[in-house]
Amino acid sequence: MDKDFAIKVSNVSKTFRIPHEKISSVRGAFVNALKKKGYEEFNALNNVSFEVKKGEFFGILGRNGSGKSTLLKVLAGIYTADKGKVHIDGLISPFLELGIGFNPELSGRDNIYLNATVLGLTQKQIEEKFDSIVAFSELERFIDQKVKNYSSGMQVRLAFSVAIHANREILLMDEVLAVGDSNFQSKCLTEFNKYKEMGKTVILVSHDTATIQRYCDRAMLMRNGQIVKIGGAEEVGNEYINQNMSDEEKRILEEEKRKKIEEEKQIQRATAEERNRIEEERKKQEEVEKNRKAKIIKVEFLDENGKVKNVFRAGDDVVARIYYRSLAKIEKPVFGVAIHTQEGLLVSGPNTKTSKFNIDKIEGDGFIDFIIPRNKFFTETYKFTAALFNWECITPFDFKDKAYSFKIVSNEENQNGVFKLDHLWKK
Numbered sequence: 001m002d003k004d005f006a007i008k009v010s011n012v013s014k015t016f017r018i019p020h021e022k023i024s025s026v027r028g029a030f031v032n033a034l035k036k037k038g039y040e041e042f043n044a045l046n047n048v049s050f051e052v053k054k055g056e057f058f059g060i061l062g063r064n065g066s067g068k069s070t071l072l073k074v075l076a077g078i079y080t081a082d083k084g085k086v087h088i089d090g091l092i093s094p095f096l097e098l099g100i101g102f103n104p105e106l107s108g109r110d111n112i113y114l115n116a117t118v119l120g121l122t123q124k125q126i127e128e129k130f131d132s133i134v135a136f137s138e139l140e141r142f143i144d145q146k147v148k149n150y151s152s153g154m155q156v157r158l159a160f161s162v163a164i165h166a167n168r169e170i171l172l173m174d175e176v177l178a179v180g181d182s183n184f185q186s187k188c189l190t191e192f193n194k195y196k197e198m199g200k201t202v203i204l205v206s207h208d209t210a211t212i213q214r215y216c217d218r219a220m221l222m223r224n225g226q227i228v229k230i231g232g233a234e235e236v237g238n239e240y241i242n243q244n245m246s247d248e249e250k251r252i253l254e255e256e257k258r259k260k261i262e263e264e265k266q267i268q269r270a271t272a273e274e275r276n277r278i279e280e281e282r283k284k285q286e287e288v289e290k291n292r293k294a295k296i297i298k299v300e301f302l303d304e305n306g307k308v309k310n311v312f313r314a315g316d317d318v319v320a321r322i323y324y325r326s327l328a329k330i331e332k333p334v335f336g337v338a339i340h341t342q343e344g345l346l347v348s349g350p351n352t353k354t355s356k357f358n359i360d361k362i363e364g365d366g367f368i369d370f371i372i373p374r375n376k377f378f379t380e381t382y383k384f385t386a387a388l389f390n391w392e393c394i395t396p397f398d399f400k401d402k403a404y405s406f407k408i409v410s411n412e413e414n415q416n417g418v419f420k421l422d423h424l425w426k427k
Contacts, residue, residue: 005089006170006201007052007075012084014045014070014225044070046225048084054169055199057192059216059233061209061240063247067225068205072096072174075203090169090201093119095160104148108139108158111147115159119166129165136187137161157184164191171195174205189215209237210413237411245311245409252310252407294326294333294362294397299386299404314379314410314420318372322386324398329363334393337370338385340402347382347418353393376422377408378415 017039045067052058062068073079074086076094102111112133116126134143137157147155163171192215195202206212212219212233219236221228221243229239267275300308302319312318322335336351352359352368359368383402390397412420 003089004053005051005087006054006056007089007203008087009051009071009075010049010085010087012045012048012071012074012081012086013043014067014074014079014082016042016044018042043225045074045081048222048225048227050220050227050230052201052203054089054201056218057196057202057204057216059212059219059236060203060205060222061207061212061219061236062222063244065224066222068222069096069174070225071222072172072203072205076172088170091120092170092172093163093166093168094172095163096172096174102147102155102159105146107146108134108137108143108150111158112143112162115162116166119162119168121166133161133165136165138184153184160188164195168200170201170203172203175207209240210411213237213411214413241313241409241411245313248311248407248409249309252405293328294324294330294388296386296388296398296400297323297325297365299323299384299400301384301404301406310405311407311409312375314377314408314412315374318375318406318408320370320372320384320386320404320406321367322370323365323367324362324388325365326362329361330390330397331361332391333359333362333397334389334391335359335368335370336385336387336389336393338387338402340383340385341418342381342383345418347377349385351387351389351393353391375408376420377410378412378417378419379408379410380418381405381407 018041019039048067048071060068060071070079072094073096074081075088076092076096078094078096103114106114112130113123113126116129116133117123121129134140137154137160139154139158142150142154147158150158189211192202192204196215204212204216216233218231219233220230221236221240223243228243229236300321300323301310301312302321303309303312304317304319306319320337322337324335326333334351334353336349338349339347341347382405384404384406385399385401386404387399388397389395410420
């Protein structure tokens with residue numbers, strides 16, 4: 001192995017066998033023992049190969065089930081690869097899933113000694129570092145309580161504190177910032193900077209693209225147990241965001257299809273009387289639509305290139321194209337929109353009149369674009385309302401309340417609120 005590399009993974013594969021039968025009793029276990037076993041094979045890792053240089057901060061991104069955590073457990077020696085080889089040059093300090101390596105019946109004090117011993121520290125080394133470990137975890141008052149009584153955040157603080165005090169050459173971090181308050185997360189990030197200055201090697205798994213892009217030299221994107229991309233952290237992080245946006249677009253389309261199928265099934269299951277009622281309501285609605293002087297046909301969301309989509313990145317232009325049909329000439333119409341969060345909080349509700357965008361008239365079919373240039377929204381699915389009024393804005397010709405939605409994916413680190421506010425500090 002090249003002396004410049006801390007980790008070298010060659011063609012590693014790992015498969016789990018998932019039983020189909022659920023056994024919940026002794027009798028069930030006995031009966032199941034006489035049956036032919038039914039298993040489903042799950043390929044958690046499939047021919048994975050990569051290298052990490054000494055002193056490098058290496059990030060791993062991927063959705064749930066992509067194989068990230070399994071890979072870290074293979075590197076830590078918790079799992080044995082079915083195929084391939086793993087070469088490690090240096091001692092590893094793993095910080096993996098919550099609670100791993102802890103005995104919940106022992107106190108925090110005892111677990112420090114237990115965990116640190118497993119990581120290779122001697123009794124003397126543990127005693128020398130003990131006060132520092134406890135101080136960093138901020139658990140002085142609770143150190144003699146059983147770990148089973150700790151909150152998830154307290155367990156994370158204790159485990160992370162032991163891991164960084166083990167002073168190993170290689171640190172494995174799995175979602176270290178997923179649990180814990182902002183103060184603790186800030187301390188973790190400070191420690192990352194110290195590790196970088198000391199030339200330590202860190203493997204960091206996280207769903208937080210911003211953290212990977214900020215702290216890692218390189219990154220790797222995984223999907224379905226395979227490597228999709230390895231490269232600069234910025235480049236790989238952007239690819240991960242694009243991948244998530246594409247997945248969300250597909251999910252929205254599938255959800256719309258599923259709703260239509262379910263509605264059709266409900267109609268089919270309905271009694272003759274219910275079907276008659278549904279048909280009467282449909283006819284009444286059609287009659288209302290026929291007599292409506294003007295109506296909104298639909299709203300489509302477009303990117304700056306005119307492509308229809310429902311998921312955008314923060315910083316993208318969002319174009320809401322409102323299609324209308326006017327059965328008669330309408331003088332000075334007013335188009336209005338409203339944007340709400342999922343919880344119903346109104347973000348904004350402008351209209352063409354208040355925006356000083358006057359329209360002389362509409363007649364027949366057409367559309368109008370509502371554009372949010374370089375949107376500054378945080379990650380959220382937003383509900384979109386479209387309405388068409390006369391000039392007095394009292395009674396709408398049509399009103400589609402929260403009938404449409406679009407999603408924003410933001411890479412902003414501190415997403416407090418709804419959007420990024422342009423601001424300055426001055427002293």
